[in-house]
Amino acid sequence: MHDIRAIRENPAAFDAALARRGESALSSDILALDEARRTKIQAAEAAQADQNKAAKAIGAAKAKGDDAEFERLRSEVAAKKAEVATMQTEAKELDARLTDMLARIPNSPADDVPEGADETDNVEVNRWGDVPEFAFPPKEHFDIAGVAKAMDFETAAKISGARFVVLKGAVARIHRALAQFMIDTHVDENGLTEVNSPVLVRDEAMYGTDKLPKFGEDSYQTTNGWWLVPTSEVPLTYSVAGDVLDESALPIRYAAHTLCFRSEAGSAGKDTSGMLRQHQFEKVEMVSIVHPETSDEEQKRMLGCAEGILQKLGIPFRTVLLCTGDMGFGARRTYDIEAWVPGQNCYREISSVSTTGAFQARRMNARFKPADGGKPEFLHTLNGSGLAVGRCLIAVLENGQQEDGSVTLPDALAPYLAGKLTLTSEGALI
16 A cells, blocks of 8 residues: 555655556546545534534523524534534545555555566576486476376366366375475574464455455455455465554564465466466465565565575576566565476476565554654565475476486475485385
């Protein structure tokens, strides 16, 4: 959510920031609505003052026995009361319209975010690991012999429809091992606090984390009003909604492994093969809630945490800084980490690490009390995948595939697989 005071103070800067994201200038429309709202509020307050003044005069008229004046003032108070009620209703309607308008405007990009229209304008900032060379044409994950029988799309389609998968046997165990490895690394080495959070949330949580009102079609809602979380960013971030924290409580760093649900609206025909893009998937999410002065440094720290998972697994990756046209709605700056997938001969996104600044905190009214006793300030919130478990499974299987259809698994998974680091071509762990 944008700060209306900042728009009033520098509308040109606000429009310039929107222009960088390919959005039309909106400051004049916002300020016109804001002025109408403020004028209506002031008129309501003036009418309320007149009503109070007339109400006090009623008692004096009655005490004097001036019945005519008493009746006149009583009629005036009744009229003013109706006028005030009407003005207050109109002011609330204007305020709701202004809030809705601001809620649909994307965050302003940080100054160092490159301008661009789409993913082709993203800027690579890091590359790690050597892309493996195979003596045979590498296969996509679902075609590897040791994987194929345990990655059951037909049964999933019978149960739930397209874009679901049933994992069985050793592949299901590897998937689980990856999630456990990620959580343990983030807790034991990166200092995050593990959270087991709900996957059903209220409207307020989706709104506060900028998923509503604009992107409701991208998520699933139950018949009794709950939303299935698109990511555990929603419950983790919203956990501080309405709070005023002591500065000494910062930073707060969370990690959660949850199911995630996305309708993938607008992505028909895109990445339909295999389990790259699913309606239901698992993700280990990182969320940080920090002092504004440390948010940029915190983003770098979180990026290192996500990259470190891939390094431990030996998966080649590259990191890109997203351009203004490819950045998410609530993000101020986003880095994507893309893992190498040999079956597609390219890098594919496996993590996004974003800072939203005060954008979400303002929507949630989440603040902190400065240690020096100043006025409460809005917190800064950050989120990042650490990592998407299914996509990580794809990368592990494809990078470790052998010509005979077996898969050599990363050493980092040994503690989670009883030391068994080979998936045979028959689908067994040995």
